[in-house]
Amino acid sequence: MKLNSTHKANNLLFLENSGQMGKLIREMDWDNTNLGPISNWPVSLRTTLAIILHSSYPMFLFWGDELICFYNDAYRPSLGKEGKHPAIGKRGKEVWPEIWDFIGPLINDVVTTAKPVSYSDQLVPFYRNGRMEDVYWTFCYSAAFDDNGNVNGVVVTCTETTETVITKRELQESERRLRTMIAQAPVSIAIFQGKDHVTELANSLALQMWGRREDEVLGQPILEAMPELKSQGIKELLDDVYNTGKTFSTSEFPVQIMRKGNLNMAYLNFSFEPLLDTSGNIEGIMALGIEVTDQVISRKGIEESEKKFRLLADSLPQFVWTADPEGNLNYFNQSVFEFSGLSQDQLINKGWLQMVHPDDRKNNFRTWEDSIATGKDFSLEHRFRRHDGTYRWQLSHAKPQRNDDGIIQMWVGSSTDIQEQKIFLDELEKQVKERTAELLELNESLKKSEQRYHLMVEEVQDYAILYLNPEGIVENWNTGAEKIKGYKADEIIGKNFSNFYTKEDRKSGLPKRLLGLAAKKGKALQEGWRVRKDGTLFWASVVITAVHNEKNEVIGYSKVTHDLTVKKESDDALKEKQAELEQKNIELQKMNKELQSFAYISSHDLQEPLRKIQTFASRIIEKDHDTLSENGKYLFKRMQLSAERMQSLIDDLLAYSRTHNLEGDFERINLNLIIEQVKQDLSEELLQKNAIIETDKTCMVNIIPFQFKQLFYNLISNSLKFAKPEEPVHITIKNEYVLGKLLEGEYFQEDTKYCHITFSDNGIGFEQKYSEKIFELFQRLYGKTEYPGTGIGLAIIKRIVENHYGVITAQGELGKGATFNIYLPVDD
Template identity: 45%
Template structure:
């Protein structure tokens, strides 16, 4: 027995009982050396670990030692551990088993009595010893073969110890078994296979209504009911063959003519070779119980038949276990679920099909009802609860049910044990009610919405007219537009809103008649407000009919379009003014053409004469002119040249866009090369490098784009840095058009950039340089008319584009041309 809890180290009892003899099962080859190692090195560690396992496994007998302190438990445990290991070290395990059993059977254990030992104590203490001896093995050896040998010897000793202890424990409890049999009316029997000896307890004789020890074994089978004799024989033989337990019912016929129903249960006991040694069993007289069950089954069968015919779900369940005691076919008929599955899985299967939105409220109400029923245990009338909720059909759809619940049974204390539920499928009724409610709610909502809509709308006058055109309803929009309050206008004819001439012509009545015949009438015209002001109204009159198609009135919707009407009138005036302006522009264009002729002929003719005569004087009087005079004449010639160039530039500027010119698909690379040829002498003079990376082909006016490229290149050549070789770079790309070209249909546009490393300019003048005659430098520094970039801007605009400039003084300038795709 458990060595840790003996009062003192194991010593033979004064009246030693030789229970165990030394044999090969206790003879060990490897365990002694291992035990000797533990004695020298691990006693204290082994003891602490052993105490921890007793606590962790909650060994039953350990509760009797909880009053001892930790120090006392460890101190005593070390002594018991030392004795145990000493027995093993001396290869004297058989003596260890005998000494332990002697102390136990002679009732010399400390604190606890012999009868307080239970089978769990024996098995768990055996497990603890095995575990500890296995856990400490790695500290003794790393040889796996050695470990296996040692544990085989440990297991062999423990098996023998467990077997002997359990056998004696069984013997000690025989008296208790007899008492239990008498109380429970269960008898036990045993059949020793080897000796073929059958032993019955007194209770078995009583069940068979025989005097104790009076039965002859050979006559036992005669008591079995003929129909059950084969069952008894088969069950016993199967248990012997399979070394398994048995549990079955059979009937016996008594000499008195009475019949009993017996419940037989049992198991087999094996010998050391694993063969069946003994059959152990119990028999219980369940005749009365079976009679009650048969009667109940008969009643339930009748009840079930009646319940299955009802178009309802009828069920009863145990409120404590959740198990159903009765379920009818209503589950299948109404919800498609198998009643047997519902019965098998209990109330959880019912809960699983309740609609999630109904589950909490249903559970809470049910608990309240059960609580009230328990409080009224002595009431003559049981409470009937009502529930409405949804259950899920097997097809996934939910059905509404109305359930009536009441108490089905109570225990001896009056507490509710079982509850009866009767559930009616009310899906059709609920759906009809919900549909009716929804329709009513929708009607109310629609009326409220229409009323709020018509009341809130202020931009429209919405009226309800009778069949004769009398105003019956009036919204805020009507009050705002027409000026009448409801009290002032309801009950009067809608003719008051029309001018006198329309009233005299019968226009209101005509519109009513059109709406009556065609369903709607439309009209736009002047209307009269309460204060006499006129407004332009757009009116729609709609005929209204009831469910029988009878006309009961008209709706009239009027919108004030005075602002629109005035805008249309203003637009007409603007159109007339625009036509007049166009005529004026045509006249101005004619005058401009005349000016162009004057500029090209009449203005240039005097300049040519001035220049010719001045050159003639210089040539003729060359030797007679003073230096000062000659200088004056040369200045006259220079001024006339500038004036001529300025007139030519103005002519070019005025001609852009003045006359229609066809846009042509053009390769801008070709235009660029022609422009470079025109100013090649200046490019060579400046030793400039002009680079281009491939320009696109576009629909342009070739002559104007030639002028554009010449002007921009000439501008870069003119404003080059004398100390740095000029480099002009021309690139082309697609850029997002948003924010650059207004009203451009495409997402992207062309960008053509001219960059140079010339003298640059201040960015604040980026817009000014595109204006006529605007120069950032004096005439003495850089020649020019101040019109070149203005021409560039006008050409780009004529092509629907934009030109922008960026400059940094001393670094250079860049001109970006953005053109639509």
């Protein structure tokens, strides 16, 4: 191929306003090149370059026998950094050696035939940005003619499509993963298109649940593929979702399905959800479901078993009763009704404490509450009133029934008459006291000393106390550790404490995680199986505490282990005298395990007897005021005050129990409306305290309004209650939106937006170390005489926040007020 030159007008007008590449061409020394000075360039070259340099579309030119390279500003970014730029004036083969095997033949074809060549999304990897890169192009090679009309070069019009190609591949891969996820989902998934509900997709679980093969349903209206569904209401449900766009969901829906030629009854949990096209119109329905036939049949079997057990329990002479996990009694056998003369309605509505002797009720309530709080077995001797008005001693036992995860599901209890045994024991105790009174008095001091000594030794021996270095190596060993774990000191010191853990725990990294938790939090608590020297297992309660030096660096860990495997019965004397009774209790406990009944006795059932106490006390004061002594009046006043405190406690307990359920509908509402309602309710109290409440523009949140009214009522009431006497109350309520990823704490989701409510006052405050304790039930930091209350208000607040999937924290300083931070997730 030979370069033909035609010398025309000697000017550089074609390079004016031609960008950086035009400037580069103008500044280059062309005199020593085959092209020669720009003034000698042929008109065809200058014209072609004028078109290229003034185009906003990426263009490249190979010119002459040596295929000299030219390109415009739009093409320049495609060459990247640390690559081929500047390539203007260089030979084509010199600039593109790595791809010349591909583009060289293309250029030759165009020059030879004058026919254009084009490609779409073609991979043409070349060197740029300091490395070889895979680059995709859509381009066209077309002939460039000289002044004589002969092909003298190639014009490349191109655009880089690398991002488009990669995006297409990612979309294809995303669709593949989505279909794979649907196919492997743990629930049945199907998609029906159009008003005829044609099956477009069904995963393996859906086909299994339907009893159909894929080729029997895909592309077919589901009601034609499964005609047995037509008369069972499924068509109406599908039509309603398709026509209204409302999601339908149900549980334990009974439906007959043809499987392997037989019509079988199945129970399904499923939902129909409308699918919308890009215009928002309904184009189909997605069905999600899971079969629960086995669970429904199993539950019905349990209900039948429970019915039989109730018949058995009603035939027993002992009292048999059950309670829910919160301690509310919900079942009594027939013996209870026959003994008390009370009906089931009377026991349920007025409470079981009416059977208990008044002198025993306080201890009864305290012991029962302790068992509910700790999960310990309940055991108590107390007196029950018989239908003739006499009281008889009963021995009551109750055990928690736990599920496989150790969570208490119910309490099963029994009460046995021990009136005769109690009379005998009381008489025996009286005689022993009379005969040993003098000896007890003389030796009381020595006995207390011995008890303290033996208790100390017993506690030390019952706890394995050891010291670990930062890597978990045992450095110290006590007698209790030898007793519990079986190793002597010289056998274990210098070895890692992971030797005490099971193979599974070591494999999962539990020992290392516990040390990490202790280093981070200061303390790690855990219960689990541990291994003795002889290979036997014991259940251990473990506390690992990080030990720090003066620079607050972790220098080791103290580890305390308590063996909880065996529980020794404390009252051997009682067991010996009541062997026969214990045997009956054991048999009764075996039967009690079958009880599965749950019901509800709410806190307000206690209010009726309390109202009677208040009413009768008021009547006595009104009618017999003059006949009562001063001491009698004082005692009645004390009784009324106690009843009022009990009424307040019951009201707070009732309010707290109501917060355990999400009563009411969630509404999207401005919090200022709630705050204004509470300010109206507390207007007199706010006026008395000269209180000022400042609020700013609040968040819009989804809440249960009456619960949040209770929340702000309690917060403002607390500020009024714990105000400084000499200062007006100043309350500030601020709000802001904040992203979860900016918040510290494991309770926050990074991709969730929260409404942060800050409630501050200038009251008496509290010490920061009580910032978590104040949210516990019945917790008070000040005496009742200083600040009245039940210690439930903040527990209610925390429960309400948790009902809304939120988080609440408290900050305080004595004498400087308190601040409560509430974080509520916001649904955009």
